[in-house]
Amino acid sequence: MSQPTHIRQINGSMRGALVDYVRPYPEQIQFSLNQMNGSSTWAWSLWRAPEGANLLADIPFSEEYMQCAGTADALALEVRRIEADGTPHQYAIGKPGGDRTGEPTEVIHYDDGRHSTTVYPHEVFTADEAAVVFYTYFLTDDVSQPYELRDLHLSWPKPQSDAGTS
Template sequence: MTSSTHIVQSNGMSRGPLIDSIRPYPEAIRFSLNRMNGTSFWAYSLWRAPDDADLLADIPLSDEYVQCAGTAAAMTVEVRTVDPDGTAHQFTVGKPGADHAAGRTEMIRWDGDRSSTTVHLHEVFTADEAADVFYSYFLTNEVSAPYVLRELDLTMPSPAAEAPADRVRELTFSDDDENEQTWRPSSQDGQQSAADAFWEFVSEHSRDDNASFCIEDDQNSEALLVMLGAQTICRARSEPSTRTEYSIVTNDGTYGTLVQNFVRGGFAALDRHGPWWPDVPSLLRARLRLELDESPLRRTHPRGCVVAWRS
């Protein structure tokens, strides 16, 4: 067994060092990807640990990684890079020899069909195909030729372009103390964005005993509940069918991303920012697994096969 240099993560939560004690690294990656079923196991990420990292003491995150989501039969692969000036770029990976102009696409679904994305046909990978991409990244810390990269738009919109025309709507902010504020879209230049107005509302009313804030979209029967003290966020909708889901928030920046995407595109715009759990018991079980993975016990006794997360 060689010293671990990379970290793998399952479903955006459970993570640990990639090890070769059971299978060589390329086969360990391939084995894991072939277990993806889209329901209990739907996402897998890999990144290089810092050179001086002690993976028995800490499992650090990274702003640069390769990731995939979907099933062993059909998944999307993405790679994220960061420039020296801190600018981040995220790309969907594609196979060579593709023609975007053909316009043919396929929808990749995961998390029990609660999340999805549409990609070009040459951007659909099987587990074995994706394993080659991941191992190449493992060796070189990049995804290079012959693979092709399509950059995704990670930029935050200006207030005037904060939402598509059909999503510009009145929003209501509220808290547990029954404070309430309405944000209305305006064509006037310099209007405060909905996201900025919401965080200003939070700043004005947040206290230790008042740390839950809601954004309601009555027009589309949707809402987002930001629970700052509980490191949790909840999205809900009542049309066309009632659906309430929860997600764990591990850093403050994630709150900002989720709020920004909700005010831009509503409930559906958060699909890719999960995993989302259907009820509180599922959320609590997920939080317990996360806490276990980050505990000293897990650091000193890593999983016997880190890549075999859940079946």
């Protein structure tokens, strides 16, 4: 049992310290992801708590995190990080060697089908596959090789199309 260093969030609202009281961290992450059914548990996020944070008193949010949505059989993974120039970027995570030609085709439904995201086939993970990526993030605060990142170009407001303008 160790001092918690990370925060996990379920379904975008329930936050708490990720603990190793019942099982070691890699197994706890894997267990949590395998509970995802797209209905009662459909999203899971992880981020490092600030240095010295008392997680019994406060559960702070972070601008940098890893998250997934879907079911244990089909999860879409994303990582958000602040780049060296201070700009936030959100990336879809994919397995190596995937084909990114054309538009993404794999639809991942979550929150009882109320929401979905569309990714490329190599960006669909099982819970066990995702657990490896999450545990590496837990250890390093980054997505390691051989996984690939695809910038989702999320910005607000959304860029306007040039169509119909002169």
